[in-house]
Amino acid sequence: MKKKRVMFILALAVLLAFLFVGVAADLIAPWDPNAVDMANSLAGPSRAHWLGTDHLGRDLLSRLIYGSRSSVFIAFFATGCTLLVGMTIGLVSGWLGGWPDQLIQSVVNIFQGIPSTAFVVAVLGLLGPGMRSLLIAIVVSSWAGFSRIVRNQVLEVREQHYIEGARAMGAGGLYIVRRHILPNILLPLLVLIATRIGSTVLTVAAMSYLGLGLRAPASDWGIMINDAKLYYIRYFPVLLAPAACLTLFCLSINLIADYLRDRLDHDDGAARML
Amino acid sequence: MNQTLRYIGKKLLWTIPILLGITLLAFALGLIARGDPAVNRASADPDYIPTEEEIQALREELGLDDPVLIQYGRWLGGVLRGDLGRSLIDDKPVLDELLRLLPNTLLLSVLALAVIAAAGLLGGICLSLFRDSFLDVAGRVVLVFLMSVPGFCMAYFMIWLFAQKLRVLPTSGADGPENFIMPCLAVAIGSACVVIRLLRSSILGEMGKNYVLTAQAKGLRRGQIILRHVLRNALTPSVTYAANAFGGLLGGSMITESVFSIPGIGSYALTAISKRDYTAIQGYVLFTGFAFVLVCLLADLICAWLNPKIRLGG
Numbered sequence: 349m350k351k352k353r354v355m356f357i358l359a360l361a362v363l364l365a366f367l368f369v370g371v372a373a374d375l376i377a378p379w380d381p382n383a384v385d386m387a388n389s390l391a392g393p394s395r396a397h398w399l400g401t402d403h404l405g406r407d408l409l410s411r412l413i414y415g416s417r418s419s420v421f422i423a424f425f426a427t428g429c430t431l432l433v434g435m436t437i438g439l440v441s442g443w444l445g446g447w448p449d450q451l452i453q454s455v456v457n458i459f460q461g462i463p464s465t466a467f468v469v470a471v472l473g474l475l476g477p478g479m480r481s482l483l484i485a486i487v488v489s490s491w492a493g494f495s496r497i498v499r500n501q502v503l504e505v506r507e508q509h510y511i512e513g514a515r516a517m518g519a520g521g522l523y524i525v526r527r528h529i530l531p532n533i534l535l536p537l538l539v540l541i542a543t544r545i546g547s548t549v550l551t552v553a554a555m556s557y558l559g560l561g562l563r564a565p566a567s568d569w570g571i572m573i574n575d576a577k578l579y580y581i582r583y584f585p586v587l588l589a590p591a592a593c594l595t596l597f598c599l600s601i602n603l604i605a606d607y608l609r610d611r612l613d614h615d616d617g618a619a620r621m622l
Numbered sequence: 623m624n625q626t627l628r629y630i631g632k633k634l635l636w637t638i639p640i641l642l643g644i645t646l647l648a649f650a651l652g653l654i655a656r657g658d659p660a661v662n663r664a665s666a667d668p669d670y671i672p673t674e675e676e677i678q679a680l681r682e683e684l685g686l687d688d689p690v691l692i693q694y695g696r697w698l699g700g701v702l703r704g705d706l707g708r709s710l711i712d713d714k715p716v717l718d719e720l721l722r723l724l725p726n727t728l729l730l731s732v733l734a735l736a737v738i739a740a741a742g743l744l745g746g747i748c749l750s751l752f753r754d755s756f757l758d759v760a761g762r763v764v765l766v767f768l769m770s771v772p773g774f775c776m777a778y779f780m781i782w783l784f785a786q787k788l789r790v791l792p793t794s795g796a797d798g799p800e801n802f803i804m805p806c807l808a809v810a811i812g813s814a815c816v817v818i819r820l821l822r823s824s825i826l827g828e829m830g831k832n833y834v835l836t837a838q839a840k841g842l843r844r845g846q847i848i849l850r851h852v853l854r855n856a857l858t859p860s861v862t863y864a865a866n867a868f869g870g871l872l873g874g875s876m877i878t879e880s881v882f883s884i885p886g887i888g889s890y891a892l893t894a895i896s897k898r899d900y901t902a903i904q905g906y907v908l909f910t911g912f913a914f915v916l917v918c919l920l921a922d923l924i925c926a927w928l929n930p931k932i933r934l935g936g
Binding site: 466471474502559587 | 646647654668753767769774775779869870873875892896911912
């Protein structure tokens with residue numbers, strides 16, 4: 349357990365480092381990520397360019413740093429929005445019960461009936477590429493899974509005696525949801541939130557790679573991998589660097605989720621969800 | 623037996639509204655599409671600027687002026703007859719195109735599922751058999767690392783290694799079986815790692831149950847207990863997960879297909895999207911949705927067969 353704790357703290361540190369680098373990109377990045385220098389294209393590491401340059405002579409490290417800004421921030425923001433939408437709908441569904449619950453659950457079933465990548469791509473294709481479309485696509489394609497798990501948690505919690513007690517003391521519905529239900533379901537949800545942030549980073553990178561996500565001059569790791577696909581044979585780091593960042597990010601997310609899952613070790617939906 | 627039939631019937635009946643809902647969703651996605659499909663199609667030829675009358679005529683031909691419900695009804699009627707409409711760009715029937723490209727995607731998904739299942743079973747059983755040994759600990763470290771590598775990074779890394787450096791595998795195309803080795807691994811490795819972990823943890827979860835104690839008391843060895851008694855009960859989460867992955871793959875893995883230039887469902891969707899071909903996108907969403915739901919239904923039935931508690935529990 350102790351070893352896991354160390355890994356957890358390390359992973360958390362990596363995650364925070366990515367966040368920090370994203371926030372402070374303007375201060376840290378040694379170069380303008382879009383400064384083209386054709387004379388220096390695909391150059392190896394040097395004192396000026398620590399990781400070398402890409403096919404347009406842009407500084408690889410600076411592009412990674414700014415890429416971390418877009419990738420990580422979109423992922424956090426999109427997960428936040430999904431959480432908000434999914435949790436609200438799940439809370440309403442689970443708390444109301446009866447036919448509203450059935451109705452909402454059938455809608456959830458339908459939204460879950462389309463594999464999420466296909467869903468994201470279709471929505472992006474219809475709305476056109478860009479940051480806003482990307483956010484909408486991610487929320488539309490993933491709120492359902494979230495809300496289902498929240499709803500199942502609510503159903504479990506609302507049968508507890510302390511809820512009955514609160515009601516007997518005259519507490520209103522909204523009060524009970526806010527003070528008793530929400531705090532009790534939030535902790536198990538952490539695992540889900542963590543894994544969702546990881547998968548959203550991947551989705552964003554994948555869509556940018558396909559040219560459906562961010563558009564130049566904005567850039568993220570997916571765009572960097574797309575840029576690299578013709579040139580990595582000549583200078584491997586153009587591909588390796590963004591791929592390594594993505595992997596490191598997902599690895600830290602997975603370790604955090606593992607640790608939380610172990611700690612919570614409920615035999616319930618949120619903890620078992622991967 | 624009766625209860626089993628009832629369970630299957632219930633599952634089948636529940637699938638119908640979901641499938642209907644997916645048609646509605648696919649149709650709605652088409653409706654909110656930006657831009658006027660009539661204009662898009664009329665201006666498919668870049669050298670020719672259509673007049674207002676021509677656009678109006680095309681709009682009428684496509685029935686875009688009718689009320690939404692009537693459009694949906696007409697579209698759904700077509701879907702039920704196996705007509706997903708014609709591509710707005712090249713006028714080919716969408717379903718024919720999807721079916722033409724299906725074999726490549728199907729081959730890739732089935733191979734990936736085979737890898738996931740084989741690796742999952744073998745890995746899951748081995749790790750739980752040698753719990754906390756060096757194999758288990760090292761194996762789990764490797765697993766958590768491998769499942770963190772995004773599929774397309776894995777794909778490029780394999781191309782770099784096997785095609786560029788070692789020159790043993792072709793980089794792209796779909797001509798022979800050797801073309802499918804890397805794509806299949808690229809899509810399967812992540813899910814396989816998840817399944818191994820899932821199976822391991824559910825086997826270990828089952829090991830604390832009373833029936834395992836009974837089996838131990840009878841003198842069965844750990845391996846026998848896992849294979850004969852525990853595995854069947856522990857398999858359900860893994861089956862569900864693998865089915866989810868397989869169902870998603872049937873919808874075409876766009877990235878893998880584009881990295882390895884495999885003409886499949888995913889690359890069809892990508893082309894449709896770049897051309898704003900909204901009937902094709904509708905057809906694609908419908909197709910993947912149906913495939914996904916049916917695979918998940920099958921997985922539910924397999925789980926119920928594996929674990930009678932599910933079908934008898936009501």
